[in-house]
Amino acid sequence: xxxxxxxxxxxxxxxxxxxxxxxxxxxxxxxxxxxxxxxxxxxxxxxxxxxxxxxxxxxxxxxxxxxxxxxxxxxxxxxxxxxxxxxxxxxxxxxxxxxxxxxxxxxxxxxxxxxxxxxxxxxxxxxxxxxxxxxxxxxxxxxxxxxxxxxxxxxxxxxxxxxxxxxxxxx
Numbered sequence: 001x002x003x004x005x006x007x008x009x010x011x012x013x014x015x016x017x018x019x020x021x022x023x024x025x026x027x028x029x030x031x032x033x034x035x036x037x038x039x040x041x042x043x044x045x046x047x048x049x050x051x052x053x054x055x056x057x058x059x060x061x062x063x064x065x066x067x068x069x070x071x072x073x074x075x076x077x078x079x080x081x082x083x084x085x086x087x088x089x090x091x092x093x094x095x096x097x098x099x100x101x102x103x104x105x106x107x108x109x110x111x112x113x114x115x116x117x118x119x120x121x122x123x124x125x126x127x128x129x130x131x132x133x134x135x136x137x138x139x140x141x142x143x144x145x146x147x148x149x150x151x152x153x154x155x156x157x158x159x160x161x162x163x164x165x166x167x168x169x170x171x
Contacts, residue, residue, distance in 0.1 A: 010148045012117060020116035024109045026149050026156075034108040038142075041107075045100045054089050098122050101138055109145075117141045 007023040014020075025031070034041075075083070101123045102114035114123070121127060123138035 007111065008152060010145065010152075012144075014120060016120070018119075020119060022109070022113045022116050022145075023111050024113070024145070024149065025111075026152050028110060031109070031149075035142075035146075038104065038108060041104055042101065045104060046097070049096060049100065051093070054093060094122070094124065098124055105138070105141075113145075 006025040006027045008026060009021040009023055012020045012022060072080070072083070098118075102118060105114045105117070105123070106112055117123075118137070118141075121137045123136070123141070125137045126134045127137045127140065129135045129140055
């Protein structure tokens with residue numbers, strides 16, 4: 001006998017035409033609670049990250065925000081090396097943070113959602129939403145998934161109602 005695990009394929013359609021299917025069990029009793037606890041869980045995860053290991057690389061005193069191409073071209077090699085260390089450190093911190101967000105998303109849905117949802121854009125990137133307003137990509141993904149899960153829930157409710165209406169209630 002073959003029984004369902006309850007996982008449903010939800011297609012993620014990217015603007016480049018690519019489609020990835022993610023599998024989520026909308027019947028999972030703990031799904032809503034895990035979604036509701038996303039912020040709390042992420043806060044706990046982020047507090048566990050030790051940034052002290054990056055202190056030396058970031059403490060070199062180069063203000064990356066004030067640099068332009070001309071300043072970089074005129075910079076002595078020692079300063080360029082400091083700048084390289086700083087940018088590499090920032091990239092490492094980003095990767096560490098993104099890893100935590102991806103793990104939490106996969107935990108929420110008990111499925112590999114992150115490798116597919118963040119295939120083209122990292123979770124913490126700012127991207128325009130459908131109204132042209134910039135928002136964190138991870139929030140756009142979560143909103144889109146919530147809409148799709150809600151649609152599925154409505155579809156299942158309608159199917160259940162259709163079935164139960166066939167059978168009159170005993171009074």
